[in-house]
Amino acid sequence: MYKVLAYITAYCDESAVKKCIAGIFKQTYAVNKIFVVDNSPKPLNILEPETGLVVIKSHPENIGISGGLVKAVDFGLQNNYDFLWMFDQDSIPTSDCLSQLVATFDSYTYTRNVRVGIVAPVPLDMRTEQVIMPAEFRNDHFKAFAKTSFDSPCFCDAPITSGSLLRLSATTTVAPPDSRLFIDGIDLDFGLRLRQKGFHNIFVPGAILHHNFATPVKFNFWGVKKILQRYSALRYYYICRNHTYLEFKNSQGFYKLTCIYRRLKVLLMKTLSILLVEPNKKFAKIWACFCGTYYGFRGNLDRQFDQSIKRALKK
16 A cells, blocks of 8 residues: 555634544545644644644744645655645545545556656535536646546646645656745646646546635526635735736747736636625725736745735735
8 A cells, every 4th residue: 555645734724624634534545644734823723643643733924835735745755655645624535535546546657657646536616516627728828627527537737736646756856836826826836847747647537525615606697607706805816926927937939928818808807706796805805916917927926025915905
C-alpha cells in the first residue's frame, strides 16, 4: 500500500474541519496521517495532537491555502510519503473516494504507462447539485469542462485542489504552489505547470467529494434558472487578480490581446452579478474586482496591495 498524507487548510470553522477529518478516517483505503494548517486567529480545538494521527500547525498570521500547501508538500517529502491528499475544510469524501483515486493512478501508471501528476474526484455541491468541473487552458483562458456525463476517467489541465491526490514525486520537477496566490487559482496554476512538465492530471467520475462552493444564490432570469455565487470583497479581489494574472501570463502572442478582452468582459459580468445578487457592500465588492483585475494585468502579487485594499474596504 502507498503511504498517504492527507492535508486540510483550516480557518475559523471547527465543525467543518472535524467533519472533514471524520470523512478522511472513514476511507476504505486508509491514510497514514493528517496534516492540518490552522490559519485561524485563535487556534481551533480540532483534535488532540497526541493521538499521533493528526499533525496541527497553527498559523494565526494566515498563510492561506497556498502557503499551507507548500508546508504540506515539504512535510510529505521529508517523511517519504507517496501522495498528498489535499482538502479544503468544507469538503467530505465518500468512503471509497481514496480507493477509487489510487486504483485509477495504478491503472494509468502501470497499465498505460502514463506519467500521472494529480488524480481528482468529482466535487459535488449537495446544496445545488452542481458539479465543479475541471479546467483546460485554451489559448487565452481557463475553460471548465462542459456539464456532460463521464463514463471513464479523462485528462484535464487543472482539477480543483480539494479532494485531489497529488503524486509527491512529481513536485520535485516543478516549483511548489505559488504562495502569493493565497486562496484562489492555486489549482489552475499548479495543475497547468504539472501538465507543462509532461504529467497528466486525471478526473475520476467514480470518486465523489461533497464540497461546498461559496454561497450559492438561485433565481429565475427571464424564465431561465440561474445559480450565482456570493463572496466577500477580499475574495472577489483574489479571484479577479489571480485569474487575470494566470490567464495573461500563459497567453502567448496574439492571444495576449484576446485575453485582455476576455478579462475585461469578465470584469463587466462580475460587476453585473454583484449588483444582482449581493445584498450589501456592492460598491466595495465591485471596487475589489477592478483593483484585482488591474494588479493581475500588472503581474503584481505582492500581498501588501491585498492588505491595503482590505483596510480600505473596512472603512
